[in-house]
Amino acid sequence: MTKPKVLISGASVAGPALAYFLHRSGYDVTVVERASLVRDSGYAVDFRGAAFDVLAEMGVLDEIRGHDTKMRGTAVVDGSGTEIGQLPTETFAGELEVPKRELTRILHEATTGDVAYVFGDPITALTQHESGVAVEFERGVAADFDLVFGADGVHSNVRRLAFGPRADVLRHLGMSGVGFSIANYLGLDHTGLLRPGQGTTVYLFSSADSDRLTVSLSFATSSPEWDRRSRAEQEQAVRSAFAGQGWEVPRLLDAMTDAEDFFFASSCQVHLDRWSCGRVALVGDAGYCAAPTSGMGTSQALIGAQALARQLAAADADPETAFAAYEKELRPYVTDNQDKGYQTAVMFGGAAEPPSL
Template sequence: MSKRVLISGASVAGPALAYGLHRQGYDVTVVERAPSLRGSGYAVDFRGDAFTVLDGMGILGEVRGHDTHMRGTDLVDAEGNKTGELPSEAFAGDLEIPKKDLTRILHRITAEQVRYLFGDSITELEQTDDEVRVRFEHHEPAGFDLVVGADGVYSTVRRLAFGPHSRFVGHLGMSGAGFTTTNFLGLDHRVVLQSTPGRALLLFSANESDRMTVSLSFATPSAEVDLLDRAQQQELVHAAFAEAGWAVPRLLKEMTDAPDFLFSSACQVEMDRWSQGRIVLVGDAGYCAAPTSGMGTSQALIGADTLATCLAESNGDHTTAFTAYEQRLRPYVTANQKHGREAAAMFGA
């Protein structure tokens, strides 16, 4: 009988791990709170060993086909006048694609072999010597040999198995709102950055020439703003950018009704251990390095691949595998988190 694994989260780390575990003969289920694949999110980029992971999954060529082909970043002043320029690598890494394309690809290569439970979430975890009993919001309770939290900074699995978010989530002093709107500035594979101490506006248009992605970042004292409702979050954005001119007033107006509005804070997740018995964390759930690190997607892919490899090498002995997983990955995570903190500190300079 194949081992049963439940993975919480269907963004990047979850499906990537599901792919690796299915190839080893595991019976994999992925539960995702969203009712379907998420079609929003910023572009994501890849660096270093992430390319080896994508190649091993047989999707590197397809991923490259969605390259945003960004040509650089224009620095502008308060009136929108260009004052400087940065190379494309400053934000796009070695390869950049829209996040929705990556999640679609990862789902496609696993959908026929992995059971996906959309529109549901874990409510209770109970470990025994032989399994983890799981209760869901909607599906019937079930037992699994392993449970994996790949469900982001505010991981349900981590909260249930390790403790409250406040113990592990550290705020780096900034939050941001994101959405898309019409490309009224006529951007063509370019990024525009307007930055002052404690506040930044970033705009870009890539593969959808008629659309422009907007990011409005500003200093915040606590990540608790993530828990506010949309209206309250938008009030904070309006307050932070109230005195800004140029395109900002129009962007603030269009933000109000944007169907893909997102709000999140720059946070890091730091833990002494990423596993507890038969439960383990991967990606942002266990070791988020913050968006300022530029390594979130690469770290998720490499983390998932490392965990799958360690389980294979241990012949399914999860205790041995989880120990090896942490020993191999932690130096890489530590370096990424250091870079994330340094970049966030520059934001407030």
């Protein structure tokens, strides 16, 4: 009997996890990724709740625990750097925190022997027909698949091709920010410093690499348009938002220009009436991003991948039945996480009529 062929777009967290469970259920799985290699970038990610059950079922929990950053909490400081409070470890690190590059590597290694990975070749077109989906690629030969899954993040290419423009489903939470790393000149040791302000937030921490200090500079914005601007424009937006501020801010702004791992992103949620369209379905941030402020993105991706594969197995690969059951099971959990993401964004100065830049 021929195995059903499925294509997954995205090789970060949700994609490899879904690939693992679908392969186990008897699918012929291909994962396509826009990046040219397994991504080795990104900062720490954390796990909460039922995500541990997913990792255990995949047989990777012990290995992932071995990369625990062992964060010990975050001090809240005022504008002059004086400590005014403490946040517990789980505020930012969840129940377990590991470097993103290690998680991505482990998930890839757990699946690469059973799943075909294609890097550097994004999907350019999806055409659904009665028995499957015709897929065109930027470089590779077009092919037909029984099912296609978008696990390609908040700005999902699959979602755009199957559901329409991203602006129709993105909900901006009033915050944007830049991240980068520098030498750990503050000597932080598995701890963080958080300096909230009027429309701006500085978060500094050192975890897995004691020699490096991770910097996050967040500020209020009125739309996610800055994600698509040049780095020079993004840097200027950050400088404008933090202009005149004291403490470590001037030094951090100077260091930003030379940072090789500069990353800019806006805090957004994805809200869709449906997470599937015919034989195409979304999983993780592509379908229901709860925003970084929720602290649930990684856990939600793992739990969603497991649920989607389980419902497909239960429905004997009938996509309409499986996708409906998947959404019914997961949507209350997602809604709760998105509420948390919104409330945290408000607490840190976003989502409440932010000023335009």
